Amino acid sequence: MGTETQSSSPRRRGRRPAGEDTKRALLDAARRGFAELGYDGATVRGIAADAGVDPAMVNHWFGGKEGLFTASIEIPVDPKQLVETLLSGPTEQLAERMVRTFLQVWDGTGGGAFVTLVRSASSNDNAAKMLREFISTMVFGPIARRLGVDRPEFRAALCGTQIAGIGLVRYVIKLEPFASADHDTVVAAVAPNLQRYLTGDLGTT
Amino acid sequence: MGTETQSSSPRRRGRRPAGEDTKRALLDAARRGFAELGYDGATVRGIAADAGVDPAMVNHWFGGKEGLFTASIEIPVDPKQLVETLLSGPTEQLAERMVRTFLQVWDGTGGGAFVTLVRSASSNDNAAKMLREFISTMVFGPIARRLGVDRPEFRAALCGTQIAGIGLVRYVIKLEPFASADHDTVVAAVAPNLQRYLTGDLGTT
Secondary structure, three states, rough: OOOOOOOOOOOOOOOOOOOOHHHHHHHHHHHHHHHHHHHHOOHHHHHHHHHOOOOHHHHHHOOOHHHHHHHHHHOOOHHHHHHHHHHHHOHHHHHHHHHHHHHHHHHHHOHHHHHHHHHHHHHHHHHHHHHHHHHHHHHHHHHHHHHHHOOHHHHHHHHHHHHHHHHHHHHHOOOOOOOOHHHHHHHHHHHHHHHHHHHHHOOOO | OOOOOOOOOOOOOOOOOOOOHHHHHHHHHHHHHHHHHHHHHHOOOHHHHHHHOOOHHHHHHOOHHHHHHHHHHOOOOOOHHHHHHHOOOOOOHHHHHHHHHHHHHOOOOOOOOHHHHHHHHOOOOOHHHHHHHHHHHHHHHHHHHHOOOOOHHHOOOOHHHHHHHHHHHHHHHHOOOOOOHHHHHHHHHHHHHHHHHOOOOOOOO
C-alpha cells in the first residue's frame, strides 16, 4: 500500500464513501417498490432483495424503512420527527410552524431540490404516487387526524394545495416579490389561510 | 382526382389543416422570443422573422400577440378575456369566480394539460419564465391592480400559490378526496382563503 500503487484507471481525487453502489441500488429498488406497493405494502426485505443486498443495509444507510422512503423521494426531512415537531406547541399556531418549517427546509436546499421534486412528480407516475403517499400517509394526514377535526383527509389535501403552491411559486416559477420575501412576511400572509384549512370552517356545499 | 389516385405513402385519414408547419414554426419561435425578451419585449415582427414566415400569419393563426403567447405556453384561455370575465361581478365573489373558472378550464382538459405545464416549468427555465409572465403580467397582476388594493404584486403571487397549488394536488399528485371533489366543494373550501389574498389583511411583519 502506498504511493507506488498505481492502477490502470485514473485515480479519483478525494475519498469516495464505501457502499455508494449499495445505497444507489437500494434507492432505485425503493422507488420501484414504494411506487408499486405503497408505503405500507412495500417491505424492507422485498426492497433489499430487489436491490440484491442484505436487508441490514437499509438500517445501516437509511436508519430504517421511513428513512429509505424519504431519501428515495429526495425530501430532506424525517416525516415522523416533522409531525412531532409540528404538533408540539399551541394548535392555533400550527399553521405558522408548518409554513416556517417548509421555508426553512426548502430554502435550505436553495430551492433546487423542490424543483427536482416537482419535475419528478409531473414526469413520472411513480414519483407522483410517492409524493401523494408522503402528503397523505406521512405528514398532513397524521396531523389532521391527530387534531380530531372533521374531514381530516380533505383538510390534509387542502393543506397540500397551499404548501405545494408556496413551493411552486417560490422555487419553480420564482415570482417576485414572493420568491425572495423573508419568512416572517410569508408566514404573516399565508399562515392564517393554512390554519383555516386545519381547524376552520370549510363551508358547506 | 378521386379513388384512382394512389400515392406511394399511406394516405392520412381525415383532413390535415393547411399551414401546420407555419403554425409550429411560429410557436417554437414564440417560446424562444417570449422567454428571452419577456412578453412586452418580444415583437410579432421579430418572432415571425425568427420563424421565417410573414407576420400576418400571427394574426391569421393566433389572432395576435396575446393569442400566440398563450398558445405557446399551452394555457387554454385568453388572458384578457379571462381578466374581464373575472372582474365582472361583485368583488367579494371574485375569488369564487377564480376558483370555479380554474377548475372548469383545467378539468376540461382532463387535467393532463396542467401536468404538461408543470413539467415544462420545472424542466425548462424559459417555460418557468413564461408562466411567471402569465401570472404576473397577464392575469393576477392586472386583477390585483384593478382592485386598487395595497401590495398588488405580493397579492398576485399569493393568489398564484393557492391556484397553482390546487392544480398540483388535483391534477399532478391526484390526492383524494380533493382530486375528484366537485367544484362546489372546492369553491366553498378554497374561495374564502383566496379572497383574503385578494382583498384581506395580509398581516404585518
